[in-house]
Amino acid sequence: MKADGILPASFRDPSGFLFYRDGAIYRQINTAYKENYDHLVSSRLYDALVKAGLLIPHEEVDVALSQSAAAYKVIKPQPVTFISYPYEWSFSQLKMAALATLEIQKKAFDYGMSLKDCSAYNIQFMNGKPLLIDTLSFEKYIQGQLWVAYRQFCQHFLAPLALMSYKDIRLNQFFRIYIDGIPLDMASSLLPCRTWLKPSLLSHIHLHAKSQKHYADKAAVTSNRKMTQLSFKGIIDNLESAIKGLNWHPAHTEWADYYEDTNYSADALEHKKKLVAEFIDQIRPKSVWDLGANDGLFSRIASDKGIKTISFDVDPAAVEKNYLKCIEKKERNILPLLLDLTNPSPPIGWQNTERLSLQQRGPADTALALALIHHLAISNNLPFNKIADFFATICSSLIIEFVPKNDSQVQRLLATREDIFPNYRQQVFESEFSSYFTIRSSAKIKGSERTLYLMRRKGTEV
Amino acid sequence: MVYFINFAEAIVILDVFHITFYYKLCAYLDPGTGSIIFQVIIAGLCGGLLAVKIFWSKIKSFFKGFFFKGNKAEEK
Structure with missing residues (x-):
């Protein structure tokens, strides 16, 4: 359960803040924001956005729950299953988040309001769709005002998407360094010359x-600058066209075609799926983290059972494929995210408390680590005890596959390097993991040398 | 058709000359001096482009409606 008190990240906007109380999350709305909040509700913009799935629903609760005398109201927003950050999103996820933000702005305009901030961190994915989680992002539109x-x-949407599209898909990792989005001068210097010929990128990035x-x-006076409604709408429309015009097509990458390029027979793959499904049925978790999920083949065994599943992978192409599949199938229980397990998302921002680390956002009920152990132990030289220690911090139950040294995938990893892993043996694996977990079940995967384990973290056994 | 041209011209002219209203920026975020001034510079152009877009979509829907009605009449 989260500790009571104001969220460390909720300090920028004087309109209000988020706080925990008895494990539930609330938002205090300060008197300073009264006029805007009342307009949001009375104009029915709130209803329209919630109906369109673009704004997080909330209920008004007793103002006595407030944390300070500045409170006008206290609302209880619907909890977000898993908070994710733009540096963990695939290209299409960031693009969808950008388009959702502009759609919200357009709708707000129809109701006499406007967005006063556009942070990518205010967008979260719920039930497969991006939506705004900051109810206090709106202000009444005043004739002539600028955006x-x-x-x-x-900085939060156009620049990173342009860099990902035109330069390198991995450049969204700049978000981990720059908390307020990609500096435009840096984006401008990194983007190729041909982007100067694209009017929208020329204007909104280079000339901007x-x-x-x-x-x-x-020191320039900006307070008397103004523009008409049409110009305001024109800028939003132009930005929308710019975002829509940015694309990225995943090329052939190491992992994107993994299941077509493996030593698994069709029977072995089916047997592995059956075993994973049986183990999940045994533990019936509420949440699953699939680590090294590729395009989510095994994540979907959990998500199709209605379990909220986060499908992590290090490959942007695999995450992109996974997300596009979610959109195509309108899946609600799976969230693909980009994650390098050997260097997982750290806590960042002021006092390293604004954006949480991966571990701070856990633990999950169950973690899946399928065909992963050899990449951690051999490609990253991690001893088994360190791997077991990490898993013990992020889950209560673990479904893990041991891939022995004679497996062709392990041999491939060892082909170009010296074998300095005398302890990479099943017996050592079991012994080291037994320090942190109790092995509840294990089964050999038919047609392979691999073994699938179901483990329960010590101290959490039922 | 005359109606469309007048409509588009009117909004472009209104936009280019920026009907002025008193407005004071009051935001908790720093919108950035360079960003504000640049926004004002491109505002007229973006507004004009949107006006053309609206105008063009009206022309298209007018002709779509025209031909659609024509087809309906032929079917009858």
Whole structure:
């Protein structure tokens, strides 16, 4: 259960903040935001956005729950299953989040409101779709006003998507360094010259960056600047076209075609699926983290049973394929995310408390580690006890596959390096994992040398 | 058709000349001086482009409606 108190990340906006109380999350709305909140509700913008699946639903609760005298109201938003961050999203996830943000802005405009911020962190994926989780992101539109969130939208969405599309898909990792999105001058210098010929990127990134640089050390009066409604809508429309025009097609990567390029026979694959399903049925978890999920083949055994499943992989192409499959099948229980298990998401931001590490967002009821152990132990030189120690921090139950040294996939890893792994043996694996887990079941996967284990973390056995 | 041209021209003209209203920026985020000034610079152009887009979609829907009605009449 989360400790009571204000969330460390909830300090920027004086309109209100999030807090935990008795394990539930609440949002305090301050009196300073009264007029805007009342307009959000009375104009029926809130209803329209919730109906469209673009804004997190909430209920108003007793204001006595508030954390300070500044409170106007307290609301209880629907809990988000798993908080994810833009550096963990695939290209299409960031693109969908950008388009959802612009759609929200367009709808808000129809109801006389506008977004006052455009942080990618305010968007989360719930039931397979991106939605805004910050109910206090709206302000009443005043005739002539500019879009105050313009810079933030370009830094949080347009610049990273352009870099991912035109330069390298891995550049969304800049989000881990720059908490307020990709600096436009850096994006401009990294983007190839041909992007100067794209009017939307020329204006919103290259010239925008020049303008920022030009006025960086100049005191210019901006309070009397204004633009018409049509211009406001024109900027949103132009940004929407720019985002829609950015694409990325996953090429052939190491993992994207993994299941077509493995030594598994069809029978062995089916048997492995059956064993995983049986183990999941035994433990009936509420949440599953599939680590090294590739395109989510085994994650879907859990998610198809209605279990909330996070499908992690290190390969952007695999995550992209997985997410596109989610969209195609309208899946609600699976969330594909990008994660390098050997360097998982750290806590970042002010005092390293604004964005949580992977472990802080756990533990999951069950972790799946299928065809993963050899990559950690051999490719990353991790001893079994360190791997077991890590798994013990992120899950209560573990379904893990042991891949022996004579397996062709392990041989492939050893083909170009010296075998310095005398302890990479099943007996040592069982012994080291037994320090942290109780082995509940194990079964050989037919037609292979591999073994699947069901383990329960010590101290959590029922 | 005259109606469409007048409509589009009117909004472009209104936009280019920026009907002025008093507005004071009050945001908890720093919108950035360079970003604000740049936004004002491109505002007219973006508004104009949107006006053309709206105008064009009206023309398309007018002709779609025209031919659709024509087809219906032929079917009868």
